[in-house]
Amino acid sequence: MSEAEINLGEFRRLSQDILDSVERVIVGKREAVELAMTTVFAEGHLLIEDVPGVGKTMLARALARSIDCTVNRIQFTPDLLPSDITGVSVFNQAERDFKFKPGPVFANIVIGDEINRASPKTQAALLESMEEGQVSVDGKTYPLAKPFTVVATQNPIEMEGTYPLPEAQRDRFMIRISMGYPDDVAELAMISNRELTSPLENLKPIITIEQLAKMIETVRSIHVSSDVEKYAVTICQATRHDRELRLGASPRATLHLVKAAKAKAALAGRDFVLPDDIDALAIPVLAHRLISTTRRAGAGSSFQAETVAEIVKRIVSAAPVPLASREAV
Amino acid sequence: MAATHNRQPVLDLTESKAENLRAVLLFVAFAVTFGGLSTILRGYWWWVLCVVLALAVFGGGALIRAAFPTHRILTRIVGPLFGAIVAAVVIMVRFSAGTAFLVVFPTNTTIELFRKLIRDAGYSITWQAVPADADEGISLLLALGAAALLILAEILVFSLGLPALAGIPLAAVFLVPSATPDGRTDGWFFAAGAITFLALLFHGRVRQLIPAAWLAAIAVVCALVIPTFLPSTQVTTATSSIGPSVATGVNPMINLGDDLRSSQPKTALTYSTVSGDPEYLRLTEISDFNGRQWGPERPDLQPNRRPVEFPKAPGLDVGISTSREVSYIHVDNLVSPWLPIPYPATSVTGLTGQWSYIPESFTVASNESLARAQNYTVTSVVLTPTPKQLQAAGTYVPQGLTAYLELPTDTPAIIGQTARKVTAEDSSNYEKALSIQQFLRSSPFVYSESAPVSAGYDGTGVDVVAQFLEEHKGYCIHFASAMAVMARELGIPSRIIVGFQPGTLQNGDDNGRKLYAVTNKDLHAWPELYFSSIGWVRFEPTPSRGRIPDYANQSLAGVPNVGAGNGANGNPSTRNEGKSPQLSEGTLGTAWRITSDPTFWITLGAISFGLLALLAQPLLIRGIRRSRRMRTIKSGNAGALLGWSEIKETAEDLGIDIGENLTPREAVAHLGRRRGMTESDREALDRICKKVERAGYGQRFKRSSKVDLELVADVRIVLRCLRRTSDVGNRVSSRLLPKSLVSRIVNQVRRFA
Secondary structure, three states, X not given: OOOOOOOHHHHHHXXXXXXXXXXXXXXXXXXXXXXXXXXXXXXXXEEEEOOOOOOHHHXXXXXXXXXXXXXXXXXXXXXXXXXXXXXXXXXXXXXXXXXXXXXXXXXXXEEEEOHHHOOHHHHHHHHHHHHHOXXXXXXXXXXXOOOOEEEEEEOOOOOOOOOOOOHXXXXXXXXXXOOOOOOHHHHHHHHHHHHHOOHHHHOOOOEEHHXXXXXXXXXXXXXXXXXXXXXXXXXXXXXXXXXXEEEOOOHHHHXXXXXXXXXXXHHOOOOEOOHHHHHHXXXXXXXXXXXXXXXXXXXXXXXXXXXXXXXXXXXXXXXXXXXXXXXXX | XXXXXXXXXXXXXXXXXXXXXXXXXXXXXXXXXXXXXXHOEOOOHHHHHHHHHHHHHHHHHHHHHHHOOOOHHHHHHHHHHHHHHHHHHHHHHHHOOOOXXXXXXXXXXXXXXXXXXXXXXXXXXXXXXXXXXOOHHHHHHHHHHHHHHHHHHHHHHHHOOOHHHHHHHHHHHHHHHXXXXXXXXXXXXXXXXXXXXXXXXXXXXXHHHHHHHHHHHHHHHHHHHHHHHOOOOOOOOOOOOOOOOEEOOOOHHHHHHHHHHOOOXXXXXXXXXXXXXXXXXXXXXXXXXXXXXXXXXXXXXXXXXXXXXXXXXXXOOOOOOEEEEEEEEEEOOEEOOEEOEOOOEEEEEOOOOOOEEEOOOOEEEOOOOOOOOOEEEEEEEEEOOOHHHHHHOOOOOOOOOHHHOOOOOOOOHHHHXXXXXXXXOOOOHHHHHHHHHHHHHOOOOEEOOXXXXXXXXXXXXXXXXXXHHHHOEEOHHHHHHHHHHHHHHOOOOEEEEEEEXXXXXXXXXXXXXXXXXXXXXHEEEEEEEEEOOOEEEEOOOOOOOOOOOHHHOOOOOOOOOOOOOOOOOOOHHHHHHOOOHHHHOOOOOOOOOOOOOHHHHXXXXXXXXXXXXXXXXXXXXXHHHHHHHHHHHHOOOOOHHHHHHHHHHHHHHOOOOOOOOOOHHHHHHHHHXXXXXXXXXXXXXXXXXXXXXHHHHOOHHHOOOOOOHHHHHHHHHHHHHHHHOOOHHHHHHHHHOOHHHHHXXXXXXXXXO
């Protein structure tokens, strides 16, 4: 183990602490929280998609607060301009020169609230920086912070006044989760919590930015056997040939799937990825990138999401699981 | 999938070399296996012909492959085609006998000739004893069959790429002798052929050994079992037998012993007579005592000798008292070119087909028809010579009977010595005959169907007679031949008759007449001796079989009377071996019956053993596989993955579906949900699962290489609980026909295909 990593036991302890901390705010949504953490440790970007008021932003903020790092929040509106995200060059009269004024994207965690409310042009500015890890303004490039994670939330498109994300941009998000309504117990607990103070305010950072960097490094070192790689490829390839899918998973999706699986393995305290990790992540990682041939609803609709999830489930259960046979006689 | 990719290269020199080697091995395998036919065919020219054909077919294929090395698909189709053409040319050159146009193109005459040859081959096979002479017809038949099998092999191995299946045509050649009466398969030829075949498979592809071993096992069991199931095996061309048949096809002498020993009585025919008396029915005579194996000569059947009217019986004088007898004979399932009739017949009516009588022997035979299902009426005379008349014949032998006095020059001296010793005090031929009959019917001679087989003198010939006189054990053939040869030694004309003893009285009747049934157990051989003015007279030297004619049953010149019951002779234990007519009464028609015949029990035992061995094959292979895996795990050379493979295969055997698309964790969860799983079972499963995951997906250098006894114990626990939680049906089928083994074989076959 190099200096840049921390051991898996420590990884697991810290991640459990973050999980517990976030759960104090988002009650009863352990799976969603875990997926969110997976995204962060796998250096991906998270798309939280659900109806308003189920705690999308709350999750993003709770996660951001648990890590002692720079956090910026952008509320996307139809009149938001690209420069409102990336920053602008301002002419400094004293120095008689343009000076770059960084926008809100320059932070470790950027929360993009209601990303589908902004115009495609503005969306594109954010998504470009997500992929490149840098921002270009007036011919000069400015590197973004590291680690860098965008947590975007959006409403399903049947809601009024939204611009659905195009396929190419949905593909940039590693994981898409939806929160879903809390059950009655969780909802009751939420009410009693809120009576006193805002629980978000009470959250203390659990890890430093240095620790986060180390944890990301640890995830990178997780072993992926060739069999598991083969399994991930098999599944992604199957989506491309499936008759019920109009658009299959991109090669980037395959990369994301394996990366996310590594983070999931690390969260489980394992130093290698199992096919089960791939199975568990197939829907969160792949579903939002695929378009089914069913014409009844457009891309991104909740109906579409359900259909696609079913298809992915079917593909996963049909994919043969390779198991190393080098020892077998 | 890999295999299909391997075939892609356009020109693969090593592959073509391998194919040439394969062709050579295939050629050798067939050449050796054809050699195995030497047990049923005499000479060696037929073998040379087969080898030339093999060379033609395999050489032709190889030539095409060498000529067009880049056209794999083309050579696969054209190769066998070319081989077939070359083989056809060889056959034309060898058999067309100048009737073909430009030697190789068949004309109508050629086709006619071939038809005739094949028809001849049919008769030849029916008539000839084993080993048979490979005459023109048999050679042609053999050549055509061999060519077909060779082309099949060429297609299987080179066109379809299934060398393992080349065993089928090879096994077909190998099975020919074992399906032929008295045709023993020569173990050496078989072993050599099998080794070459295995070399063919082993060559390059070790994995084919498993199906090859299966094939070999099946072939061996078939070779052992099939002949015992075939009803008194015969090669008949006319019809194939449906029910159990009594066959005398090739040579009645050869089947006789087998029929007597067989535990399954099969009704050959039923008959009734006007007088109500039972009678001996003759099939054929043997008068040529030369050669290793005696058999009836192929008669010269003349179409004008219809058996509707016979000439006068040879030698029969008017002074001999005779009575007329009419017999109504219904043949059931006797596969024989000879017709069972009493002696001497005067006319046979009601026959269908072409039948002719043979004036010397007074037998009736056909070149085309079989005795099966014939209904006919025989008018005959019953000879009742008095002892005085027989005595009066003295020692005079009329002219023209020298053929019935000939003995091979190498006849062992013991026969003549014994004959003269036994008849030292007799003057007339009649006295001598009675003395010989009495000598053979009394101690120490005993009737035994099995002794000649175990002592190795089952068969015919003067050497067998000599050995029989020393061993004192045998059955009708031995007694009849001994008496006939001894009679010739003393200058009495003699011949051996093969036919049926009178059979058993039945409960039913035939138009008010007593009905007798004759089974294969009644097949019999007896001597006939010639007396001047009387002609051919039957004697009965076999103890406990048949009935002694009155004229041979009289006390004369001090010869003690031999009772018809003849219980005084032989010791009681041996009499059990003989099937007296009374014994088999009431048991006719039963397929299997309790018998004290040891050969029955030996055959039954052998078949059961063979079947059990076959049934136990999967169990054995699977068991060996399991224990080898467990040993490997115990030795620390392999770990959880091997244990997991074993668990998965056991689950498959038991019909538990763990598809290829379940992860180990899912599979374990699936197994853990089975009813009857205890907590400790689940814990063992979980421990194994963790180890499997680490071994299968973890980093290699982190895997432990030390012996994991916990794993061995856990695997055993899981295997046990899988069995425990399965129902009985699945447990039994998992043992007898493990699905994992079947699917492995299927996969392998698929890979070759």
